[in-house]
Amino acid sequence: MEGLEKSTKYFYMVESDGVKSKIYSFYTLPHENESFFFIVCGDTRGVWMDGKMQAKYRIGKEKPALIIHAGDIVKNGVKEEQWIKFFNISTWIHNATFYPAIGNHDLPYASFKKYFSSPNNEQWYSFDYGCAYFTILDSNSFSSPQLLWLINDLGKPARWKIVVFHHPIISYAYINPLLLLWHIYFSTLQCRFCFQWSLPLL
Numbered sequence: 001m002e003g004l005e006k007s008t009k010y011f012y013m014v015e016s017d018g019v020k021s022k023i024y025s026f027y028t029l030p031h032e033n034e035s036f037f038f039i040v041c042g043d044t045r046g047v048w049m050d051g052k053m054q055a056k057y058r059i060g061k062e063k064p065a066l067i068i069h070a071g072d073i074v075k076n077g078v079k080e081e082q083w084i085k086f087f088n089i090s091t092w093i094h095n096a097t098f099y100p101a102i103g104n105h106d107l108p109y110a111s112f113k114k115y116f117s118s119p120n121n122e123q124w125y126s127f128d129y130g131c132a133y134f135t136i137l138d139s140n141s142f143s144s145p146q147l148l149w150l151i152n153d154l155g156k157p158a159r160w161k162i163v164v165f166h167h168p169i170i171s172y173a174y175i176n177p178l179l180l181l182w183h184i185y186f187s188t189l190q191c192r193f194c195f196q197w198s199l200p201l202l
Helices: 049-062 080-089 091-095 109-115 144-152 179-182
Strands: 010-012 024-027 038-041 066-069 097-100 126-129 133-135 159-164 186-189 194-197
Touching: 024 091, 091 097, 097 133
Parallel strands: 038 066, 066 097, 133 159, 159 186
Antiparallel strands: 010 024, 126 133, 186 194
16 A cells, blocks of 8 residues: 555545445554554464453553564464454454464464564564554574574664564563663563563663
């Protein structure tokens, strides 16, 4: 999609085989120094329906500009009905940009890629959003190509650098030196339900 203005609300509708969706909206990228609100969630899987409905209500109320999922979107990536169920429940992604990381329950890769695509069709990717730079990793397999890409990716300048992945690779007892080398302010990880700061913010 080209020719869109920054920090602007646009409306859209999807049509397939003559059937039209409701009218939804989204905001384009903010200006570099403009603040924005985003949500990171994870491990929605195919259970915890009460929690999902509460999250749906809160997200709908807060109206984030983007939503980042840290993996385990479904409980069993092979079962297509679980993916369909997720999209049926998760109507909040109609009005916000959605960026997923892949969790171990989302495997195999073919299932994940059926519903999500990245710029180069990899399981890892990055993007600018206003004053922040987001890096989404595939922690199921830290292959050499991904690590080489990551070292180069983290060298890009940004006021805020945010890394999202599923499995914890750091804890309160150990900070991964690669993250400190590039001044990563905080990282989010699921699977063990961790959220950690790498460096002080003030």
